[in-house]
Amino acid sequence: MSTSLAITGAGGRMGRRLLALALEQPERFAVAAALESAQSPLLQQDIGGLAGTNPTGIMVSSVLTGQPQVMIDFSAPVATRQFIPLCVKHGINMVIGTTGLNAADQQLIDEAGKTIAIMQATNTSLGITLLLDVVAKVAQQLGDDYDIEIAETHHNLKKDAPSGTALSLAEAICRSTGKDLQRDVVHGREGANCLRQRGQIGMHALRMGDVVGDHVVHFGTAGERLEFRHVASTRDTFVRGALKAAQFIAQARPGRYTMRDVLGL
Numbered sequence: 001m002s003t004s005l006a007i008t009g010a011g012g013r014m015g016r017r018l019l020a021l022a023l024e025q026p027e028r029f030a031v032a033a034a035l036e037s038a039q040s041p042l043l044q045q046d047i048g049g050l051a052g053t054n055p056t057g058i059m060v061s062s063v064l065t066g067q068p069q070v071m072i073d074f075s076a077p078v079a080t081r082q083f084i085p086l087c088v089k090h091g092i093n094m095v096i097g098t099t100g101l102n103a104a105d106q107q108l109i110d111e112a113g114k115t116i117a118i119m120q121a122t123n124t125s126l127g128i129t130l131l132l133d134v135v136a137k138v139a140q141q142l143g144d145d146y147d148i149e150i151a152e153t154h155h156n157l158k159k160d161a162p163s164g165t166a167l168s169l170a171e172a173i174c175r176s177t178g179k180d181l182q183r184d185v186v187h188g189r190e191g192a193n194c195l196r197q198r199g200q201i202g203m204h205a206l207r208m209g210d211v212v213g214d215h216v217v218h219f220g221t222a223g224e225r226l227e228f229r230h231v232a233s234t235r236d237t238f239v240r241g242a243l244k245a246a247q248f249i250a251q252a253r254p255g256r257y258t259m260r261d262v263l264g265l
Helices: 013-023 047-051 077-090 103-112 126-145 164-177 236-250 259-263
Strands: 003-007 029-035 070-073 093-096 117-120 147-154 185-187 201-207 213-221 224-232 255-257
Touching: 003 013, 003 236, 013 029, 013 047, 013 236, 029 047, 070 077, 070 236, 077 093, 077 103, 093 236, 103 117, 117 236, 117 259, 126 164, 126 213, 126 224, 126 236, 126 259, 147 164, 164 201, 164 213, 236 259
Parallel strands: 003 029, 003 070, 070 093, 093 117, 117 255, 147 201, 185 201
Antiparallel strands: 147 213, 213 224
């Protein structure tokens, strides 16, 4: 039985690829709705055009129609804040990949999780999901004798920095080592007195060209350095993970989930 989907930001980079890969697998997915803002010039266009496939008869809309099982949302925080109560109202489970969400947004997701199933991830790559586990365990074992630096690179149109994935890596390390994300993470360095403090986690963001996503976690001490790197060369990496998450969340009970749950970790 296929999983019926509503895809937000249908005209965006992720939205178009979600449509394309979902339409390629009709035995697994059925696109019930494709949403864009009320001001979008794409309204009433067939989603086949956005996905690079034949016409489907499904048009881009600013209004949710039908009763999809899962909404996949890779939009913007201001839009996600509107989609969450909409899904709660209609009993639609959610996969949220929007980055740049604040503490109030997280509380909104927590509250919604009492009614619907929500899988939220800053990165839906299966590789990143495993990397989060790895760097947390390494940081715990090595301790503060090893300096930790996180560097992330993305395309020059990305708005938020550091990336949600870089923050997730820092959060995973903090949880495993008893550190505090606000207190112990230093974002960039500038000035005459930037001597590194023991136990700090450095965070650095680069923006250039068309880089899809490149994350490196460095562990360095006198005499050796370990580097754990994840490179995404196509957005389809995230799309496949999001679709896998949609299949999982369609059958899940109300609650808040992560990609770890999707992989059964």
